[in-house]
Amino acid sequence: MKHYRTIDHTADIAFEITAGSLEELFETAAEVWLKSTAEIKSFSITTKKEIALESFSLENLLVSFISELNYLFLTKKWIALECEYLKINKHDNKYMLRAVLNGSDLQSVKVIPKEEIKAVTFHQMNIEKTGTGYRTKIIFDI
Amino acid sequence: MKIQGIEITKINDTLWEIPKYGGMLVPGRIYTSKNLLDSTLQNDEAIKQVVNVAHLPGIQKYSLAMPDIHWGYGFPIGGVAATDLDEGVISPGGVGYDINCGVRLARTSLEFNSIKKRISKLIENLFKNVPTGVGAHGAIRKLSAKEIKNILVNGSQWAVEQGFGSDEDIIYTEEQGKLKGADTGAVSNRAIERGMDQAGTLGSGNHFLEVDIVKEIYDKEKAGVFGLFKGQIVILIHTGSRGLGYQVCDDYLKVLVEAGNKYGFKLPDKQLACAPVKSEEGQNYLGAMQAAANFAWNNRQIIMHIAKKTLMQTLNISESELDFHLVYDVCHNIAKIEEHNINGEVKKVCVHRKGATRAFPPGNNQIPAKYSFTGQPVLIPGDMGRYSYVLAGTEKAMDETFGSSCHGAGRVKSRHKALKMGKGRNLVAELKKAGIEIQAKGYRTIAEEMSYAYKDVSDVVDVMDKAGISKKVAKLRPLGVIKG
Numbered sequence A: 001m002k003h004y005r006t007i008d009h010t011a012d013i014a015f016e017i018t019a020g021s022l023e024e025l026f027e028t029a030a031e032v033w034l035k036s037t038a039e040i041k042s043f044s045i046t047t048k049k050e051i052a053l054e055s056f057s058l059e060n061l062l063v064s065f066i067s068e069l070n071y072l073f074l075t076k077k078w079i080a081l082e083c084e085y086l087k088i089n090k091h092d093n094k095y096m097l098r099a100v101l102n103g104s105d106l107q108s109v110k111v112i113p114k115e116e117i118k119a120v121t122f123h124q125m126n127i128e129k130t131g132t133g134y135r136t137k138i139i140f141d142i
Numbered sequence B: 001m002k003i004q005g006i007e008i009t010k011i012n013d014t015l016w017e018i019p020k021y022g023g024m025l026v027p028g029r030i031y032t033s034k035n036l037l038d039s040t041l042q043n044d045e046a047i048k049q050v051v052n053v054a055h056l057p058g059i060q061k062y063s064l065a066m067p068d069i070h071w072g073y074g075f076p077i078g079g080v081a082a083t084d085l086d087e088g089v090i091s092p093g094g095v096g097y098d099i100n101c102g103v104r105l106a107r108t109s110l111e112f113n114s115i116k117k118r119i120s121k122l123i124e125n126l127f128k129n130v131p132t133g134v135g136a137h138g139a140i141r142k143l144s145a146k147e148i149k150n151i152l153v154n155g156s157q158w159a160v161e162q163g164f165g166s167d168e169d170i171i172y173t174e175e176q177g178k179l180k181g182a183d184t185g186a187v188s189n190r191a192i193e194r195g196m197d198q199a200g201t202l203g204s205g206n207h208f209l210e211v212d213i214v215k216e217i218y219d220k221e222k223a224g225v226f227g228l229f230k231g232q233i234v235i236l237i238h239t240g241s242r243g244l245g246y247q248v249c250d251d252y253l254k255v256l257v258e259a260g261n262k263y264g265f266k267l268p269d270k271q272l273a274c275a276p277v278k279s280e281e282g283q284n285y286l287g288a289m290q291a292a293a294n295f296a297w298n299n300r301q302i303i304m305h306i307a308k309k310t311l312m313q314t315l316n317i318s319e320s321e322l323d324f325h326l327v328y329d330v331c332h333n334i335a336k337i338e339e340h341n342i343n344g345e346v347k348k349v350c351v352h353r354k355g356a357t358r359a360f361p362p363g364n365n366q367i368p369a370k371y372s373f374t375g376q377p378v379l380i381p382g383d384m385g386r387y388s389y390v391l392a393g394t395e396k397a398m399d400e401t402f403g404s405s406c407h408g409a410g411r412v413k414s415r416h417k418a419l420k421m422g423k424g425r426n427l428v429a430e431l432k433k434a435g436i437e438i439q440a441k442g443y444r445t446i447a448e449e450m451s452y453a454y455k456d457v458s459d460v461v462d463v464m465d466k467a468g469i470s471k472k473v474a475k476l477r478p479l480g481v482i483k484g
Helices: A021-037 A060-074 B032-039 B046-053 B112-129 B145-154 B154-163 B169-170 B189-196 B219-226 B240-264 B278-315 B395-400 B416-420 B427-433 B444-450 B458-468
Strands: A004-006 A013-019 A040-041 A048-057 A078-091 A094-105 A110-113 A134-141 B009-012 B015-018 B028-031 B063-073 B075-084 B104-112 B208-217 B232-239 B326-331 B331-342 B345-354 B378-379 B387-391 B437-440 B470-484
Touching: A013 A021, A013 B470, A021 A040, A021 A060, A021 A078, A021 A134, A040 A060, A040 A078, A048 A060, A048 A078, A060 A078, A060 A094, A060 A134, A060 B189, A060 B240, A110 B444, B009 B208, B015 B046, B028 B458, B032 B104, B032 B145, B032 B458, B046 B063, B046 B075, B063 B458, B104 B112, B104 B378, B112 B208, B112 B232, B112 B278, B112 B437, B112 B470, B145 B154, B145 B189, B145 B278, B145 B326, B154 B278, B154 B458, B169 B326, B189 B240, B189 B278, B208 B219, B219 B444, B232 B278, B232 B470, B240 B278, B278 B326, B326 B378, B387 B458, B416 B444, B427 B437, B427 B444, B437 B444, B458 B470
Parallel strands: B028 B063, B437 B470
Antiparallel strands: A004 A013, A013 A134, A040 A110, A048 A094, A078 A094, B009 B015, B015 B028, B063 B075, B075 B345, B104 B232, B104 B326, B208 B232, B208 B470, B331 B345, B378 B387, B387 B470
C-alpha cells in the first residue's frame, strides 16, 4: 500500500509518503529520491552495498538514510537502484537501520541527472503512525 | 490584514509588521510592497517561517524578512535574525545548506559593441571551461585532504597563491575571502571528501555564470567608484560551497537537533535546530560553517579566474586590454559575529543571513577603503531573462536590518509548475530572441529557471531602495548565461 504524491513547494521538491510499514516508508523515500535525482534510461545491477545507520529518532534516521544515497551518488558516483533488504529495529532507545542496496557505478548506467539534491531537510518531516501504517513529508533542498 | 491566518500590520509602504503572539520573543518585520505581498506571499509558508524564527532563544529586536522572501526550511529565504552571544543561539537553518552561497561581480574595459559578434562563442567556451551541473568536478585537479584543509583555513587566498587571481581580488572580497574562526577539526571527513573534486565548480539549480551589460546607471558617482559605466561588459558569478558546505550543514543539523533536546528548546520546526552560540555544539558549528564559507570564496575565486582566461582566449586580447577587476564578492547565506546597535547599546551579536546580503554603509571599517564613501556594493542577481542590480549599503540598513539587504528575485513558481509552463516551448530560442545566449546541461534547468518562475527583481530592489536599506547604483542585463 505504499504511495507518494508530489507537494508543491516554491523552491524545492517535496513529497508526502504513506506506507504500510516503516520499512516500506523508507524504501518509498528512496524511490522518490531516485525519481528526483536522475532519469534512468537503462541499467544493470552490478554491485551491492550494505548500510548500517542508527539514530535517536526516526526522522533523523530517514534523513541519514536518504543523505547516504545522495552521497553515494554525488561523491562515490554509485547509484542505488533498489533496496534488496531493509530492516529497522529499536534497541536501547535508538533506532537502527540495516539495508542492502543494489546499484551500479555511474559508468555502467545510462542516466540523465535531473536535480542536484543539496540535502534532505527536516522541514515538515514528521513520521506519524496512521490507522494503516505510517506517513511523512520529505523535502529535498535543490 | 491576515495572511495564512497571521495578522500583519502595515507600518509604511515598504514595511509590514507581525505583532508578537504565542511563543514569539520579538515581532516579525517584512520589507515588501502591497503588490509583492498580495501577489507572492498568500499561498506559501514564508510568513509562518518569519513567526517561527521569532521563537529562537536570544533573538534581538525583530525576526526580519527582505522583499525576496519565499518559503525555505526553518528560516524563510530572505530571512535575517540576530541573536545575543550570551543568551542566544546559532542555527544552521538560519544559514542554509549552501553555506556562503554568494555572488561576485567582475568588470572589464570591454563594451558591448566590440564583442557582440563573439558572445555566442564566449558562452560556448565558458560552458566548456567552467564545470557545471550535478556533481560537477574537474576545473582543477582533484585535491588532497590536506589541500582542502588549507582552503578551509585560507579561503580565496589559497586560489590566489596557486595563480588563480591576484592580491587585489582579496581586497574586494567580503571578509577578504576568509573567516578567521574556521576550524578544520570541526569539519567531517565526509565533507572534506565531497570538496576534493569540487573546487572551481558552478553546480546546478539557480547557480550561474553570466556575461552581462551595464544597462543603466542610477548613481553616476558611486558607479564610477565601483568602476561601472553604461554599455560595459561585466561578469556575474553565483555559486557557493558545493557538496562540502551541504555536508557541514547536514552534519550539524543532526547534532543540533539532539542539542535542542539537551538544552530544552521547544521550537516550532526541527529545521530551526540550534544550540547556544557559546556552547560546545554551537562553537563547533560556527567553526565548521566558517571553514565551509572559506571553501565557497575559494570556489568563486577559481571560477572567476577561469572566466577571465576564457575571455582573453576567446576574444584574443591581452590582460591589459581586458582590464579585468573584481568589483566585489558578497555572501548571502551565512552567520556572522558582528557589532550592532541594540536598543542604544553597541554589542556583538550573531547575525544570521539566510538569503540576505550584507549591506554595510559608508565609513564602515569592514569594507574596502575604496568604498568607504559609497558603502559596500550589494549585488542582487535577478533571473536569467531580465535584470540584475548593483546597490550600495546604507546607514539605515545598520539601524533597521543588522546591515542586511535582499539577495535576489525570489522564486514564486515551484520547479514542477515552471517545468509545466515551459512544456512545448522553445525556451532557448525565446531567450535568443531576447538577445540572451544560454548553455546549460539540460533543458530541464532552463525551464525551471525561466523568468516566469521568479518575482521581477526590479520590484524587489525598488522596495529596498525606497526603504533606504540599500540604494540603486546600476542595472545589469544578461547577454549570455551558463547553468548546470
